[in-house]
Amino acid sequence: MAGVSALGVVFSVRTAATPGAVGIIEAAGDARLIFEGLGCGNVAVGSAGLREICSVDSALVARVEVGRALIMPHGGVQGMEAICAALIARGWRLAVDDGSAFGLFSEVEVERLALGAIARAPSSLAIELLLRQAARWRDWDGVSPSAKEIVEYSDVLDRLLRAPLVALVGKVNAGKSSLTNAVASGDVSIVSEEAGTTRDHTGALVDLGGLVVRWVDTPGWRGAGAAEPEVERESRELAKGVIGGADLVLVCSEDEDGFEEMEARMGQVAQGARRLRIGTKGDLRGGRGGANVETAAAPAGPGGAMGLDELVGRVREELVPVRALEWSGPWAFAAELRARL
Ligand SMILES: Nc1nc2c(ncn2[C@@H]2O[C@H](COP(=O)(O)OP(=O)(O)OP(=O)(O)O)[C@@H](O)[C@H]2O)c(=O)[nH]1
Ligand SMILES: [Mg+2]
Numbered sequence: 001m002a003g004v005s006a007l008g009v010v011f012s013v014r015t016a017a018t019p020g021a022v023g024i025i026e027a028a029g030d031a032r033l034i035f036e037g038l039g040c041g042n043v044a045v046g047s048a049g050l051r052e053i054c055s056v057d058s059a060l061v062a063r064v065e066v067g068r069a070l071i072m073p074h075g076g077v078q079g080m081e082a083i084c085a086a087l088i089a090r091g092w093r094l095a096v097d098d099g100s101a102f103g104l105f106s107e108v109e110v111e112r113l114a115l116g117a118i119a120r121a122p123s124s125l126a127i128e129l130l131l132r133q134a135a136r137w138r139d140w141d142g143v144s145p146s147a148k149e150i151v152e153y154s155d156v157l158d159r160l161l162r163a164p165l166v167a168l169v170g171k172v173n174a175g176k177s178s179l180t181n182a183v184a185s186g187d188v189s190i191v192s193e194e195a196g197t198t199r200d201h202t203g204a205l206v207d208l209g210g211l212v213v214r215w216v217d218t219p220g221w222r223g224a225g226a227a228e229p230e231v232e233r234e235s236r237e238l239a240k241g242v243i244g245g246a247d248l249v250l251v252c253s254e255d256e257d258g259f260e261e262m263e264a265r266m267g268q269v270a271q272g273a274r275r276l277r278i279g280t281k282g283d284l285r286g287g288r289g290g291a292n293v294e295t296a297a298a299p300a301g302p303g304g305a306m307g308l309d310e311l312v313g314r315v316r317e318e319l320v321p322v323r324a325l326e327w328s329g330p331w332a333f334a335a336e337l338r339a340r341l
Contacts, residue, residue: 009033011087012095013080014070014108022060023075024108025083027092028068037090038071054086070108110134113334117161125210125320126160129331136330137337145329147341154332156324159247161333163205164319165214167243167270168278170252170262172220175280175297179252180217182297182305183208183312208312211320216242221265246273248318254281256288274318282306 009029027034035042040051040061048062059073073083088094111134118130168176184206203216218239243249249270251262259277279291283299283306293314295307332338 009037009087009092010095011084011092013084014106021075022072023080023083024112025071025073025080025087026068026108027071031063031067033091034067034069037087037092039090043069054083054090056082056086059083107134107138110137110337113336117333121161122163122205122212123160123210124207124212125325126157126333129157129160129325130333133331133333136328140330150329150332150341151338153324153327153329154338156320157331158333159319160211163212163214164247165216165242165245166248166250166315166319167216167218167239167246167273168250168252169218169239169243169266169270170220170280171258172222174220174252174254174258176220176252177217178298179278179280179295179311180204180215182308184215208316211316213315213319216246218242221262240269243270243273246270248315249273249275250278250315251275252278252280253288253291254279254285256290259290276314276318278311 009027011025011027014024014026027037038051038053038061039055040053041049043049043051043061043063045063045066048060050058051061053059053061053071053073057073057079059071062070062072064070071083073079084094114130114133118127121127121130168180170176184204203214205212206215243266249266251259251266253259253262263275276292277290279288279294280297281299282294282296283301283303284296288294293307293311295305295311296303297305297308299305330337332341
């Protein structure tokens with residue numbers, strides 16, 4: 001089309017102000033002219049390929065639309081300058097800097113960071129949110145929501161990127177390992193009637209409906225004054241480190257008094273962590289006061305397990321509440337974004 005050809009190809013450098021390993025050039029215009037200018041073979045719409053461009057460098061060329069391509073060569077300043085000079089010599093026009101590349105946040109840069117985060121995120125709930133971030137950062141005016149609010153929400157949403165630690169604590173035989181196995185739908189921990197079965201903390205990555213957590217079962221604590229085998233004392237000491245680093249502690253107990261007793265014994269170990277009180281063996285004793293959730297992971301009678309869905313829902317809400325998932329502000333999911341807030 002003559003009109004489009006007359007316009008030629010407009011390109012802009014989308015790399016951040018500080019050059020990174022990869023540079024990004026965005027080209028828009030007539031598709032034939034884009035590939036002629038690059039001097040490389042065609043790339044199908046929606047795909048990417050490694051190409052030798054302008055006889056200067058090899059670059060990843062991604063054709064995002066019929067007439068729009070992202071060209072990602074090595075990011076060094078000299079190399080980028082040589083490519084830009086070659087493109088201008090071939091008739092491409094450098095777009096006037098509208099501030100989007102070097103101002104607050106370039107949409108393409110956020111897109112690149114989001115794709116990297118998606119590749120690493122353990123939780124599937126992160127994906128849809130990350131895909132929305134380029135537009136959210138583009139539309140952010142730098143004032144509202146405030147940087148403080150963005151950081152607060154980002155701290156919560158970042159739990160989708162690093163599998164937060166959930167630690168179960170409770171007295172021996174409270175039913176912690178049974179609960180772990182039921183939630184993880186498999187045999188993660190050994191369960192037995194013998195008190196003190198779990199000697200080491202054991203754990204698994206567990207997907208709680210899109211939020212992946214590190215779910216860790218710890219050895220049980222004996223009642224005050226009870227004799228305790230040396231090996232058990234040592235394993236409990238080791239578990240303290242895990243409990244201390246937990247994002248959420250599930251205090252498990254089959255009797256009403258157990259919660260406060262356990263919390264007092266944990267003392268300062270898990271002072272900063274969020275806590276939920278989980279009533280166990282609900283088939284034997286229902287309606288305990290003080291429990292946030294009542295469960296029966298391995299009921300003795302014919303009925304099935306109880307309270308597991310509620311438990312999963314409460315854990316998710318404690319770690320990544322729906323309020324945060326539905327927040328419409330931008331998420332500073334990468335260090336590069338936080339650094340510029
Ligand atoms: N009736 C009933 N029994 C349960 C339930 N959950 C666990 N138990 C039984 O309680 C006993 C102890 O369970 P575990 O899951 O090993 O308890 P634990 O807290 O991991 O024990 P330690 O590792 O020794 O601290 C086993 O005999 C389980 O079958 C439950 O929901 N109902
Ligand atoms: Mg156990």
